[in-house]
Structure formats: structure tokens, C-alpha cells
Amino acid sequence: MPTVSVKRDLLFEALGQKYTDEEFDELCFEFGLELDEITSEKDIISREQGDEKAEGASDVVLYKIDVPANRYDLLCLEGLVRGLQVFKEKLEAPRYKRVSPADGGEPQRLVITDETASVRPHAVAAVLHDVTFTQERYESFIELQEKLHQNICRKRTLVAIGTHDLDTISGPFTYTAKPPGDIRFKPLNQSKEYTATELMSLYKTDGHLRHYLHIIENEPLYPIIYDSNGIVLSMPPIINGDNCSMLLNLKSVFCVCLQAKTTLDMVVTMFSEYCEEPFTVEEAEVVYPDGRLCVYPELAYRTETLSGDFINKRVGINESAESIAQLLTRMCLRSEVSGEGDLIQVEIPPTRADVIHACDIMEDAAIAYGFNNIVRSTPRTYTVANQLPLNKLTELLRQDLAAAGFTEALTFALCSEEDIADKLRKNIAETRAVHISNPKTAEFQVARTCLLPGLLKTLAANRKMPLPLKLFEISDVVLKDETKDVGARNNRRLCAVYYNKSPGFEVIHGLLDRVMQLLDVKPDRNQGYHIQAAEDSTFFPGRCAEIFSCGKSIGHLGVLHPDVISRFELTMPCSAIDIDIEPFL
């Protein structure tokens, strides 16, 4: 969930009202935001770097507000205030308008060349004309772009945003792609020119930028945007050029977004508030390699029609169409009763890209109504409960294994290859293990193929406890299985260990007899269960038996091999049983 940090006093000034922390928290809760933290720059620095460093830092109160991940229109102070003011009916939702250049001149133009085909052959652009920035507005503008980069742009992999001082550059602009050695410019905040190749190595150590290098690093051509004089606007998605970087006192902003028009809409709608004519955005033309000419930003409004009855029935309220229209209008979805039955016409603004279905509109009506004003009612759905037979069997066996003196362990389903192979004297290839492709540590290399390693590790962590230690676990292991749609299946196993100064084979054997008694399986070579000597590398030679039930092998029991014991950092003899319980369903 993205967090937006805003100055409290600035926020209240914009809201035209002062709140106590509690009141504001309450307002956030109702609207679906969360006042996550109340802090200041000074607090943050002192927490992260110590009090000394915080000396002299600003102690202006900051509100950190968690915003739902799909509400890009609330990622800056401007958007938050607009959303809340409309919600509180103190403001009517603005209508965003695309306009032609005021002086009747030609719109700015961005030409995309063929070479971009290998990188990102799509870009959109727009102009914020006659915009007035203050220090705070400017910071908020930069911050919004950063937030968008992290969220909707998926860390710049989907979309890259560039904003430039239009007075320092002149169109038409060219978006092309070139080999990195052929690109040379002075990047933002640097004092000299670099080639793109040099830049990539320069930014390897940059705490912020190094995270984006991989996006183009291995491409033969790098994307680059020039103005008509060959000045570099940016090398997206890495860095802007220094010449056209934005300053406080700029007049017009040229915005370019690679890939997504939604992102462009978001940037320009939020800050068009500060234009000479608020909420207007000057158009820009984009010429595609195939000759197509498109005008941006789209700022498209869409109208949906739905019935009051639909909203009432889904939410569980009983409001008139008029009152529902009013609720929706408070959520920046300007709505009107159409006059046809209880139909409501809802206008979705370009800022609400999250509204893609009538259910999104329904939710907004419910939020405006107040979730906590909705009457809670029990559904009349009549059903009969059933347990999953496998889980029922597991629950019943667990109780009786504990009654038999064994203590239940709860171990991880993920482990290292070593745990299920080398340490058990098995070959990893024979384990039918499912392998994880992106483990952060060796602990998560595979899904376990047996429960024994977890129990032995539990013993190792509890060597100080009085002997004997008697543990069991009934849980799932995972095995590759071609017959399943995903190529693997779970298998419910029962595993138990007895750890003492003597191996206690008879104890584990007795536990098998008890389990079979509970499962109502009699000792019998054909119709019941029996054990028979077997070789298994995990067990001590001559001290291992295979367990058969109705002629089918269901597992092993025996005294563990001394190497297995030492590899799990244990020192005493140990006997174990491991059986599949699924045949007993």
C-alpha cells in the first residue's frame, strides 16, 4: 500500500479546516485511507540516523497516509485534498479539459522513430501551460512522479515519466533509440557530459538509480528523447537531461510518458490545478512510426448507466436513486438520475482509472453511505457442513498420538535440498522433490518430501530437554506427480521419532501397532498390516523394516543411521516411523 507524506498544516489549510489527529484519523477511516503515522522530518532523521544528525531538521508535522494501491488520484496532497473536499461536499469535482495552445499556435509535437520498436515504441505527451509552482507544489509534483513510478509504473518497468521546463527546449521533439556509445549528454545534477555507456557504470553505485538500470542495460539500443536542437530531454527510464530540468519559476511543463496514457492523465490532472486556467491541459501531438498522429492527453470521461436497485441490492441498503446519485457524486463520480426508472448515469473521470466495472461504482456508493451505517444481517443461506475426510482423519489421529505420549511438532514445509537428501543419505534426484526457482536462502530450496528432517531439527533444538524425546507430526509433504495439472501433489504423512540413550525400536514399533489399532487394521500379512526387513539408506543396516498394509507399502520404520543422527547434530540413538495415511481414508 503506497504511503503519501503530507505536511499537516498545509493539508488543513487546503482543506479549509483544522482537525484533531483523532478527527482526521476518523475521516481517513471512513474514506478508506489510513493515517499511518504522525511524524516530522526531524523525527524521521533522528530515528534513522540518530539525534545529532536530526539537529536543525524541520519539525513541521507530517502525516503519513496509506492510500489504497489502486487510487493513483490520491497519491499527492492535491489529489488527497480534492478527493476529501468532494467527499465532504465542500467542493464540486473539477472537470478536466484538454485545450489547444492559447495563442493559437501549433501544439507541441513528439515524433517517434522506427528505432524505438526494440525498446518501447509508445509514448504520450502533454503540456501544463502557465503553471505557478511554489516550493511545496514543486516538491509535491516531483514526489507524485516518484510515487507513480513505484506503483502504477511498477518501478519504471512499465512506464517512465519525464517532465521538463518547456522554455529551455524547443519542439518538435524526437523519441528514438540509439546504441549507448552514440548517446552523449549532460544528465541531471552532473557537471559534465557522459556517454550512455559511461552513465550506466556511473549509476551502478547510485542508491536510487541503480534499481532501474536493468530495464535497458542489455538492450542494443537505448531510448532517448531529443528536442529540435539536439538537446537531450531524457534517456528514459533512467535520467533526464540537465539542460531542461525543472526549476521553481518555470512557466510551462512538457510531460512525456513512455507507454501509458493513464499515468500521463494522472500527472497532468493533479497539477493542472495550478495552471493559469485551472484544470486545463494543453494538448500535444504524437506521431507514431507508422505515420499515425494522436493528440494527448486523452482526459477521457466515460458514462456508465446502472440502476439504483442494483446498488441497493448489492450493498444491502434502501436508498432512492437520487440519494445514490448524490453519494456517487461525493466520490468524484458525477452522477445524475436519468429519469428512466431508477437508472443513474455515472460519469467516470480520467482520474478514476480504477473504476472498471459497476461493482467499483457500487463500492463507492457504499463508502459514501458509510460502511458502518450499513445494517448487518445474517444471510439465509442454508448449508450442511462437511469436514474434509483427510483432515478429519488427521484431527482424530493427532489426538490419539498425543494420548500415546508423543508430542506434536509443527515444522516448515520448505527446507534445503541437503535436509531431504544428503543429511538423510539420499540422492536428491530420487526424492521427487519440487524445486523453488527463486529462494532467498538455502532454507527455501525445496518443498519437503518427508517430515523426518523437520522432526530431527526439532530434536536438535531441544537437546537440553529431559530424555526420552517423543515427537510426531501429521502434515503434508510435496511430491512431483505428472498426473496432476500442476505436476505435483501433496501427500499426508505421519512421522514420529523416539530419541533416547537406547534406540527404542520397540517403542516406535509399538506406536505403529497402536496407530494400526486406531485405524482398525489387524496384524495380518494379507488382509491387515505387517512389517518386513528392508534396506533404506536413511536407516541403520539391519534395523529397518518396510510397512505394508493390505499388501501395499505405506512407509518405513527403524533405527536411524548414525551418519543421519550426526548430520542433524544429534548424539543419541533415534528410531523413527514415516507412513502415508492417505490409504486409510
Add this chain to the structure above:
Amino acid sequence: MADTGLLESLLRLLEKVDGGTDSQDVAADLGVDHQVIVGAVKSLQALGEVISTEQKSSKHWELTGEGREIAEQGSHEARVFNAIPDEGLPQNELMKMPSGKVGFSKAMSNKWIRLDKAHEGGPRVFKTVETIEDTVRDKLQLVQKGQSAKLEDKEKNELKKRKLLSEVTVKSYWITKGSSFSTTITKQETELTPEMIASGSWKEKNFKPYNFEAMGVAPDCGHLHPLMKVRTQFRQIFLEMGFTEMPTNNFIESSFWNFDSLFQPQQHPARDQHDTFFISDPALAHEFPQDYMERVKKVHSEGGYGSQGYKYDWKIEEAQKNLLRTHTTAVSARMLYKLAQQKFTPVKYFSIDRVFRNETLDATHLAEFHQIEGVVADYGLTLGNLMGVLHQFFTKLGITKLRFKPAYNPYTEPSMEVFSYHEGLKKWVEVGNSGVFRPEMLLPMGLPEGVSVIAWGLSLERPTMIKYGINNIRELVGHKVNLQMVYDSPIFQKPPKNKTEEASN
């Protein structure tokens, strides 16, 4: 146990005195060591209310080993004086006496003797007085008789300096008659035996009282794991509410069921390598319901069912990728799809099972945890119904004060975070997540248009950690747990009243 004779002597002594006696006096009267009387008192205490006692401590003066020797044989100086005959004694001979050195100098300073250095045959010692009074010995004998009070403090301190006296603290008992005082001792039986029952002799016997303050012997038994005990209780709650258990025994899932079927777009951050464990072997799922998959593809890339869709290029390669399921909702999706293939009947489903996240680990996050999930599918379910079901569910956990916050989740709309009022922290805390499944998820499955599906989820570990007061999840789950914690953990009946609201965080 002290011998019965001594015990009875003590009791007879006690019978004669009014208002009780001190164990030290008893020792003096009976002529035995005080420690023996202390033992006797303890034996009598064990017999019940025969005597009652009060512990006292007192200081008194006692002779040291040397002091006792002097009380018996006289002071060193007296011994020296007495050893000297009228004709005197050579000094070197006198010095050979055990008391020689100390006695000589003391006797000299007392002017009892004189030294003739010029005597022929070497220095010789002579008495200067006829008789002496051995006051040191007299004083020590007084102390020995228990009459130290007759000495002045100054005198006692002087003797202490000479290491002849020492002051000791004595713990003694003030003994009085108990409520069942008697001068005869009946031997007490420790336990009832089969013989006593057979012969009826138990009727005449006295039984030694039990010490009810002591702990009992721990029963020899196995123990269930606390997290699994809580799981059992949650299962019970769902079953009481008529919910049927879903088959969640499939940790490996395809991205299709884990994400795509839930209308979670393919570029969603949750599908990132940083959040999800992907599988390298078997890397891909190979079987999907084809028609359904086509409908899922369409709703993502183009929309439909009243939706705009996400308008992106949906790729089957992405959907095929196997992973460790990140939520049990993948199973709910499979179950709802299955349900849609039959004539619709309303259902209530639940599951409690493991899910996996490739996240940064800390004190409250592990790579795997248990998710509790409830799902209801029926015609015309409302958001108010969801709140009603949640209210019933949490009431069964003892949590009655709930409120709901709008939230975002890719596959539910509306989505609500469930908050309960925490009496301890005096604030609202999140206890779970809930919502109504999106039509873009349900309609491609083939569920009828009017059917709504409401669902909620929470983790099993959090309420368990609160219940058992555990701050680090590693102390609850995994092989590093202390088995003593497992042995000692109580049952999960219901959160105690004052903790009611914390128990589900």
C-alpha cells in the same frame, strides 16, 4: 524423626508450663543440644496441631574452644603461676609449657611473678604473691553457666578480643500447646494401603497431612502443538456455522489459479519474484479448463461481463508458471469454478492451511503461515450480509466490537478491512480482510449472474501469538521452538474476557 521418647519428654515439659516455652530452655532442661530439640519440634509440627510454634532469634554469648579450655583448666597466667614452685623455675623450662608464652606475659603484667635474669644457672621465674584469683576463668565459667548477664559489656568485649568469647545468633522456637495437644505420640501413616483397607485398620490410624502447597507430579503424556490446538478451534467454529471444508492439500499451484482466475493482472506486484516463490521443477502447469481459460484471458485483456478489463496483452506463459500458493483463495477459485460447472446450489466453504510468501522475514513474518478463509456463495448476498457473517464469526471468538474500513484488493469489490476494538491498547486494530468477489472473477467461471460470493480471511498465527503471549513467531512455529512451550501451553477455549479483543490480531 526424632525418637519418640524425646518427643514425649518435650511434650510433658510443655504440659507443665503456662504460655509456652523457648526451645533453648527446653534444651537446657532436658540437657540435650539445642539442634536436637529443633529436630524434635519439626517432627512434632509434622504431626498436625499437637504444638504450635513461632520462630524467634536471639543473640547470646558463647565460649570459644580456647575459652572452654580456660573455663576448665584455668587461664594461661593462672596455669603458669601454679606451675611455679616456691624455689622458682628456669624461664626456658616455663616457656616450654603450652600456656608458657601467653601466661608468662599476662602473669608478669598482673605482677604475680618476677624474673631474676641474673640467677646462676640462667634466668629464673619466682612467684611474688602467695595466692591469686583467676578472674578470667571465673568470668568464663559464668558465661558457661548461662549467666553472661552478670558480666559488664566491657568485660565481655575484652574476652571477645582475646578470642575467648563470641556472640552468636540462635534461631529458636517459642513453643505452645497446639489445638490437639497430647503428651503421647501416635505414629502417623503416610498413605492408605490395601492392607489397611482389607483389615479396616485405617479406622484407628492417624494420617500424615498432605502439603497442598506443593505441585503435583506432571502426568506422563504427549502434547498437541498450540497452533494446531487453535486451528482445531477455528475449524470447530466454521463447522458450527455450517461451513464445509475445502481440499487445500495442494501447496503447488499454477499462476492461473493463484492469480489469473482471481482477476489479478499479470504485471501485479504480488506476482513479482520478490513476493512469490516460483517453481523451477515442475516449472509449468500443463492442464487448464480451456474454455474457462479463454474467458479469463478475454476479461483481463479486453474486458467483458460489464468490465473494461485491464487492457493488456495476457500471456498463457505467465499463467502456466507454477508457484507455492500465496493464498488459499487459489483453492476457493478452484472450488467456485467446480461449483459453476453444476446446477447452482448455495455453498459455505472454509479452509485453514499453509500459504507461502517470499518476503523479508522478521519477528512476525515467516516464509510460510496458515491462512484462515471463509467463503459464502448464494443469490443476492449483500455487503450487509458479509458484515453479519463476520459479526457471527468473530462473536464466536469472543470479539463483538467490529467496524469496517474500505480497502483495496484486486479480486474483491467492495473490499473491507475488519477492525476490532482493542481494550488493552484502547484503539481499533485490524483483525482480518474481507470482500465480495469481483464479477470479473465469478462470471467467467460460469456462475449465474445474480450469485454473489462473500469471503474473508485472517492468519492463524496472529491470534495464537496473542493468546499465548508470544512476540517472535519463531518461538511458535518451526523446528526452533522450545518443546517446554509446547508442553506448557493451555487449551484455546476462548480468549479471557479482558483479552477478548486482542485475541484475533
